[in-house]
Amino acid sequence: MSVGSASLDHAGRSDGVLNADALRADARRQALGLLALLSPGLFVVFALIIVPIGWLFWLSLFDETGELSLVNYARFFEQASYIKTFATTFKVAFVVTGACVLFGYPLAYMLSQLPRRAASICLIFVILPFWTSVLVRTYAWLVILQRKGLINNWLIDLGIIGQPLPLANNFAGVVIGMTHIMLPFLVLPLYASMKTIDVDCLCAGMNLGASPAATFRQIFFPLSLPGLASGVVIVFVLGLGFFVTPALMGGGKVIMWAMRMEQATSLYSNWGAGAALGVVLLAVTLALLSLFQRLLGARATGVWSRR
Amino acid sequence: MLLSLAPSALPIGIHGIEKRFGSLSILSDLSLDVAAGEFLTLLGPSGSGKTTLLMILAGFVRANAGSIKVGGEEIITMPPHKRNIGMVFQNYALFPHMNVFHNVAFPLKQRRVSAADTRERVEKALDLVRLQGLGERRVDQLSGGQRQRVALARAIVFEPRIVLMDEPLSALDKGLREHMQIELRNLHRRLGMTTVYVTHDQREAITMSDRIAVMNDGRIEQIDRPEALYARPKTKFVAGFIGESNFIPVESRNGSVWYEDRKLRMNDPAPSAGRHLMVVRPEKLWLVADAEQSGINTLPATVGDVIYQGDSFICYATLRDGRQVTLRDYCRSDVLAKLPAPGEPITLGIDAQDVVLVADQ
Numbered sequence: 001m002s003v004g005s006a007s008l009d010h011a012g013r014s015d016g017v018l019n020a021d022a023l024r025a026d027a028r029r030q031a032l033g034l035l036a037l038l039s040p041g042l043f044v045v046f047a048l049i050i051v052p053i054g055w056l057f058w059l060s061l062f063d064e065t066g067e068l069s070l071v072n073y074a075r076f077f078e079q080a081s082y083i084k085t086f087a088t089t090f091k092v093a094f095v096v097t098g099a100c101v102l103f104g105y106p107l108a109y110m111l112s113q114l115p116r117r118a119a120s121i122c123l124i125f126v127i128l129p130f131w132t133s134v135l136v137r138t139y140a141w142l143v144i145l146q147r148k149g150l151i152n153n154w155l156i157d158l159g160i161i162g163q164p165l166p167l168a169n170n171f172a173g174v175v176i177g178m179t180h181i182m183l184p185f186l187v188l189p190l191y192a193s194m195k196t197i198d199v200d201c202l203c204a205g206m207n208l209g210a211s212p213a214a215t216f217r218q219i220f221f222p223l224s225l226p227g228l229a230s231g232v233v234i235v236f237v238l239g240l241g242f243f244v245t246p247a248l249m250g251g252g253k254v255i256m257w258a259m260r261m262e263q264a265t266s267l268y269s270n271w272g273a274g275a276a277l278g279v280v281l282l283a284v285t286l287a288l289l290s291l292f293q294r295l296l297g298a299r300a301t302g303v304w305s306r307r
Numbered sequence: 308m309l310l311s312l313a314p315s316a317l318p319i320g321i322h323g324i325e326k327r328f329g330s331l332s333i334l335s336d337l338s339l340d341v342a343a344g345e346f347l348t349l350l351g352p353s354g355s356g357k358t359t360l361l362m363i364l365a366g367f368v369r370a371n372a373g374s375i376k377v378g379g380e381e382i383i384t385m386p387p388h389k390r391n392i393g394m395v396f397q398n399y400a401l402f403p404h405m406n407v408f409h410n411v412a413f414p415l416k417q418r419r420v421s422a423a424d425t426r427e428r429v430e431k432a433l434d435l436v437r438l439q440g441l442g443e444r445r446v447d448q449l450s451g452g453q454r455q456r457v458a459l460a461r462a463i464v465f466e467p468r469i470v471l472m473d474e475p476l477s478a479l480d481k482g483l484r485e486h487m488q489i490e491l492r493n494l495h496r497r498l499g500m501t502t503v504y505v506t507h508d509q510r511e512a513i514t515m516s517d518r519i520a521v522m523n524d525g526r527i528e529q530i531d532r533p534e535a536l537y538a539r540p541k542t543k544f545v546a547g548f549i550g551e552s553n554f555i556p557v558e559s560r561n562g563s564v565w566y567e568d569r570k571l572r573m574n575d576p577a578p579s580a581g582r583h584l585m586v587v588r589p590e591k592l593w594l595v596a597d598a599e600q601s602g603i604n605t606l607p608a609t610v611g612d613v614i615y616q617g618d619s620f621i622c623y624a625t626l627r628d629g630r631q632v633t634l635r636d637y638c639r640s641d642v643l644a645k646l647p648a649p650g651e652p653i654t655l656g657i658d659a660q661d662v663v664l665v666a667d668q
Contacts, residue, residue, distance in 0.1 A: 200400035203367050206387040207394045208461065209417035215388075218413075222404045 053282070060275035072276035082260070089257040092174055092246065093239030097186075099179040100235050104186040105228065111187070112194035123191070126184050134181055138248045141177045142168055145249075169251025177245040182238060186231035193227020194220075229296050237285055257281050316344040316501045317378035317468045319364070324373030326359055326525075333359050334525045337373070344499045346492070348512040351522035352548070357505045360522075361471050364503060365394050377468055388417075393462035393500075395475040399454045401446045407433070407457050408442035414465040432464040435494065452483045459491075463498065472504045476511065488514050509549045513537065521545050537588075543665045546586040553587040553632040555606075556667065564664065567628070571604050573662035586663040589621070589635040594647065595656035604662065606655040608632065610647045620646065624653060 063069045076082050107126070111119050129137060144150045145167035152164035167173055197220060205215035243258035250256075257277060264274035319341040326334040334356045341347045349357040362368035364375060366387035375383045382390055393414075401410050411432055415425045433439055436456035441449075449457065455475060462470055475491075476484045492515045495502055506512050512519045513533040520530040521544070529541045540546035543554065557566045559580050564571045566585065595605055608624040611631065615638070622634040634655060636642055647653050 198398070198400060200396045200398055201402060203365075203387070204394070204396060204400035204402075204461075205413070206367075207365055207390075207392065208414035209388050209391070209465065210413070211386075211388050214417065219402055219404075 056275045056278050058275075059271050060279050062272045064270055064272065072272045073280075075273065075276070076280065081255075085255050085257060085260050088255060089240055092171075092178065092242075092254065092256060093236050095175050096178045096182055096239045097232055097236045099175060100182050100186040101228070101232065103179065104183055104190060104231065107183075108187045108190040108194055108227075109224075111191050112197075126187050129180070130184060134244050135248075137181060138177050138245050141173070141180065142248065145173055145176065168249060169253065171250075171254055173249035173251070174246045174254045177249045178239060178242060181245060182235045185234045185238060186228075189231045189234065190224065190227040193230075194224050197223045226296075229292070233289065233292050237289065240285055241281060315466065315468055316499050318343040318345075319469060319501060319503070320374070320376040320379075321360075321364075322374045322376075324360065324363060324375070325371045326356070326363065326368070327371055332525060334363075334370070337525070337527060339520060339527060339530065341501055341503060343378075343501055346495050346502045346504065346515060346517045348504045348506060348516040348519045349522055350506060350509060350512040350519050350548070352507060355522040356525040357507075357522045358473060361473055361503065361505050364469075365392055365471055366390050391465075391467050391469075393465070393467035393470040395455075395458045395462045395470070395472040397474045397477060399458040399475075399478075401454055401457055401461075403446050405446070406442065407438065407444045407446065407449070410446065410457055411442075411461045411464050413461065418465060428464055429460075432460040435463070435498075436460045451479055452487065455479065455487060459494070463500065467500065469501045469503065472502065474506055475504075477506075477508075484511070485514075491515060513549070521548060523548075539663055540586055540665060543584060543586075543668060546663070546665055551589050551633065553589065553592070555585040555587060555626070555630065555632070556628075557583050557585045557664065559583055559664075564662075566604070566606070569604070571662055572602065572659040573604075573664075574660045575662070575664070578664055582667045583664045584667045586665055587632065587657055587661070589633040591661045592632065592634040592655050592657055593636060594622075594634070594642070594645070595654040596645070603656045603658055606632075606657070608653055608655050610649050610651045610653055612649055613646055622647070624655060 060072050061068055061070070063071045076086075111122055111126070114122060142149070146152070146169070147164045147166075149168065151167060152161075155161045156164065167176070201219055201223070202215055205219045206212065210218060241258055242256065243262065246254050246256045247259050247262075250259075258281075261274045261277045264270050264277060319339075321337065321339040321341075324334050324337040326332075337356075337360065339347075349360060351357045359368060363370045363373075366382075366385065370383065373383065374381060377390075377392075402413065405413070408429055411429045412425050415428060420428070429442065430439070433442060436459050438453060438456050438460065441453070446454065446457070455478075458475065462472075472491075476487050479487060488511055495515075504512075504515065513536075516533055518530060518532055519536055521528045521536065523544050529536060529545045531539075536545065537550055540549065540552075546552045546554070555566065557564050557571060559565075559577050559582075561580075562577050564573060564577050564583070571585070595603070606626060608626050611623040611625050614621045614623075617638070619635055619637050620643075622636075624632055624634060626632060632655070
């Protein structure tokens, strides 16, 4: 940064320290300059995140008649259906996360062990579903899983089952559909963290007497945990707020938090109730995230937490 | 008792190792015997196959053919975790999610050593590499030299039959590297484990090794004690790779060796007739005052440049055939007083016992 207009002098020490004032002014100018560069970004964050969330919070404080009240929050404790929805939401998010780990970990492991070219081709197949809308994919699952869908027809034709399996319009359907949509969110961070594991560390493990299985258990798996943790957090948090798949695949039997919000706003035009649901979901999600952070921070050995 | 490896140190017999990647031959019919307790260095430029050979010894790379016997037992198809060979990796390969203690205890844990025993042996190993009291440190809190020592402690704590080291000092700065060379050598003398060490640094190899195998292009060019390798290189590659060398073309005919019209005095018998190269180290050349001195060979030359380096000086001289040679000597006051000036004709001398010939290829 240029030294500006403040008078510079070798001999004339104004306050006993050579050019201290000019240097301080220069530092201030530089800080202001950086703030000016940041301001478009800060404005976007303010206008698109801070303001809407504040508005949401504000809306939640009014009842249907426009009176200021806490009735929207009182409802959570008074109506059993709210508590049930809340429990269902967590159950779905939890099971979907578990299913994603079950399918995603082996997949990410395979990708990380493939040669570079093969891995990048396989990665395209992991990312490919992203390019199709969630709605289309959900309907596709409906076609496959419903009572007279592909799977049930095949299984009956093959004589394996007599009655169609209840795969859609229930909890299982929601979990299958959501797992498919969420899988890349778990695989991608996990794959990235697996790629950073030093191959020499695995060689060292075997060299020091650990069988391949023991090397995986004691070295590879612990080193892949940071990636697994971030994947799990992403999937779980996305799962909590998911709407399309449970609405279509649940058959009205699986009511999740986001569907409750939709009902409150579009069916009953009760914006206060919808906003309160949003605020509670946001608060619970943030609480969960900080809990994750605390747990992982405590058990990570510094190398992870400081990255 | 302190970790004592000497009784269990075993010899390694490497025979007929072949390794190809596709059509590319990395190692061809390589054979090598390492004595029990010996410190042997594989020295060579990158791509010479030295690291591949080490990986085959450790079991991480499968050879296409050959045999490796440790104390008479064939291990060529044995999986790495059963070989009982300690290894120090170039980047140390410490486990980042474990502290120093657990890193060093890892091989003992795999061998189901009791907790009390483990504690005792890890402490001894850390003492040995002078890291006592650092067991609780995280790996990322250690300096490069300390990580190196942890890797070393981990590789010897389970008293392996053999220790392999893959350029373990290459990531350290010069001062620390030279210090660790001496420390590694002393450790080897104390513990006496059979050690195979890989490096491309010829000075490091000379400092540390009992014997050095110079590798080039997947073959062993020469295997010898460091002194012999330096004083009596057998090929042009070895002479050029280890230390500095002047190569002067000579010809062998009728049982004697000739440089231009001068018959060379030499202690070795003359080689087969034909063209050869005389290998002359810069410090074996000296400035001759009396050209008729007997028992030495003299080469007339012209001084190109003289470079003063404090403790020594380097003189670049041009022989009559236009070939440049380098002479180095210490700055003793008698030598310093008679330093030639650029352009001055001089006579270079070389003792008959220092004449070494290699094939001209």
